[in-house]
Amino acid sequence: MHTWHWHNWEGLPYLTCSILERWHHGFFTQQFWPRSPQVITEVLQPEASVYRLKQVHGNTIFTSQEIDSMLSTLGDDLASADGLISSKPLQAVWVASADCTPVLIGDVVTGRVVALHAGWRGTAKKIVPLAIAQLQSQGSQIDDLRIAMGPAIAGKVYQVSIEVAAEIGASIIPHDDEQKIVQALHELPNSPLLEDPNPGKVRLDVRRVNTLQLENMGINAEQVAIAPYCTFQTPEHFFSYRREREKKVQWSGIVSGKRENWF
Template sequence: MTYSSSHASPWQWKSTSQGEFLTCELLKDWCHGFFSVDFAGQPPKVLSQYLDDSAKAFRLKQIHTNIIFSTSAVEVRKDEKGNVIYSQGDGIITEKPLESVWVASADCTPVLMADRTLGKVCAIHSGWRGTASEIVPDAIALFDQLGSKKEDLLFALGPAIHGEVYQVDIPVALQVLSTIFEGTDQEILTQGYNSLNKVILEDNEEGKVRLNVTQVINTQIQQKGIEKEQIAIAPYCTYQNPERFFSYRRTHEKNIQWSGIVAK
């Protein structure tokens, strides 16, 4: 594999015979990738081979919750018709080295976490519902229970739909924003409009706003005592980069891209 862009950027594309996937310099000590449309249809057990062919892959049936599994708790079985059934949740934390954990997205934010001392990693799927239920702060709490120190945690927030193109109803925005702001509905909205991270933008349509879910997650993480230098945010919008990423909001088709990381 070779880098296809300057190392001056914290985000680089890696080339393979299949295509390119995105990596983050912050997670350079772990094999990881945010995969693009080039790898459409390839499941985690195949994609894991691009990272480390000796790693065992774990995934879930994602249901937009704050449910996080450890790898030993993830179940895979077949029903009476032979269909594969996965445990239902939206985050997986590793327990052993050479376990790769994966999440799928098509506008929601994929979050890859790592502990630079313990070597453990976590993959999280956080759309607006998962963000409203604080799945990433919950993952930070789980790492704390496992003995992590906050200064050792690293976060790469992968390609997702950007706020300037993500129109939502105000009640949806309030569910998400109430995780980072307090007050009346109007006070919460005002704080959102005035926030440094631009978590919401005004919309021309009455009763709507533009919501930046990734920046809400960024704020949630920092409010847990994590320094901003421990967080990297991908500069790519899934909606606005059709040559690279699938977007459900753009096409309304159920196509996805996978993001994964391997524990040390």
């Protein structure tokens, strides 16, 4: 089993996962707000260069190299996307979340790392499989990947419409009929859907859908770790947009490996 560990930096708590022990990484708490990734990177690896995005609930993924080449046109703006892949050693890639799933990925052979923001919309658009396909196109092997999904809203407290459930369900059950998709989701072992007392509503476990997408790609359960924390139900550590309706976030980041032979 993969273990999750609490750490303290100047009295502020953050989480790491044993599955990513080869990399400097962290799932940071609301206590770090409003520190920027530039500041928080110093907790992980002060020498690392820092990359972040303007997140838009899509499935666009940029490499740090692409971000660097866009800098002249972006000026002071951030690139709009929801995923980042390192291109070199000592690059810190960051995503922000407040109920959506932060996903950090590392390749044990190449040292490359990925940070993804996977809310229900990004998950419906298969952002995690797309990032993995991009890694594969750069030479990664499926078996070499290690994936950690950080604190996010848990299925039992995440009410969505049948339409949303069907849209996200279509990412693992290709079908045009909403009712048939939802029915098939309910019938899955360890279903990502739970009943809701309100008509036209269900409870949705987004991290479970991401896990099923990974299984469909041939990724072994041993390669995936899911944080045992719900942002909505853990107010002492995490912001939750559903709970507070505030535009506050927690940051999750990982630094690419610096072994010379990795890249």
